[in-house]
Amino acid sequence: AHLLSLLRAAPKAELHIHIEGSLEPELIFELARRNGIVLPYANVEALRAAYAFTDLQSFLDVYYAGASVLITEADFDAMAWAYFERAARDNVVHCEIFFDPQTHTARGIDMGVVIRGLDRAAKRAEAELGLSVRLILCFLRHLSEDDALATLEAALPYRDKFIGVGLDSSERGHPPEKFERVFARAREQGLHLVAHAGEEGPPAYIWSALDTLRVERIDHGVRCVEDPELVARLARERVPLTVCPLSNVKLCVFDDLGKHNLPALLAAGLRVTINSDDPAYFGGYLNDNFVQLFESLPQLTAHDAYTMLRNSFEGSFVDDEDKALWV
């Protein structure tokens, strides 16, 4: 019980949160009303009832429907601000938030509307909550690489407002190497690189994220344990893994938190961090992830907690001088 209250109170960095996945049903309906959008769900309860997922794709279908209510700069601002306020209550002091511009530009929303709205909320969070915020633009891997290249070009006028690019959406059948050129282009721009790999997809996708895309962190990565040589490499190179425990259970990657392989990842010396992924959909924000994980896996120690909290700062993309203030 003492450890759980320490976990809640500890300062932490969140490195894997899709801002569209922080959109709560109440805000979805408020924005739908404001924008005159008719949702395929009658009310908040009916929408919440649809949050019974069997795999990643069954979640993504609901998640993209929810994001369809975002139209104006003020909508993106409101969504991000709600997350920042909630994260600050969990003692998050630094966050690197993913956003999926193609989900919006495909509906005719301008790239500038998306980025300016998120940036406005981020600046306010820095000023009013003392929260340090960075944005990471994610490409949707179920779409083509040409679409991703056009998306990166459309975002470059806002280059100063995001620090990196990532890769998300339907993993199976869309290996990282499909995006080799767009990641090379992002690297030329001095952007940081991350990719979802080894959530539902095989260890081979983690290898190609590292070797073909040259990413600095792996999002999820839990299936690395199927390949001992890969585990050894991740440990040797100290590659951060942004693990999302509640997400993994909701998307049926593991049957329950007690069966999560996080203890094995830690035992292998991997640089594991804990994150919320899509907190409005998966039943909890960052402290819920920490607390429920530690309640379900009593073998986890205070030392493990400290290691993962420290990893969250060390694995972040802030400058080394800023890191030194935290760790």
Ligand code: ADE
């Ligand atoms: N988009 C939002 N959440 C995601 C996840 N867990 N995996 C892949 N794409 C996502």
Ligand code: ZN
């Ligand atoms: Zn994710």
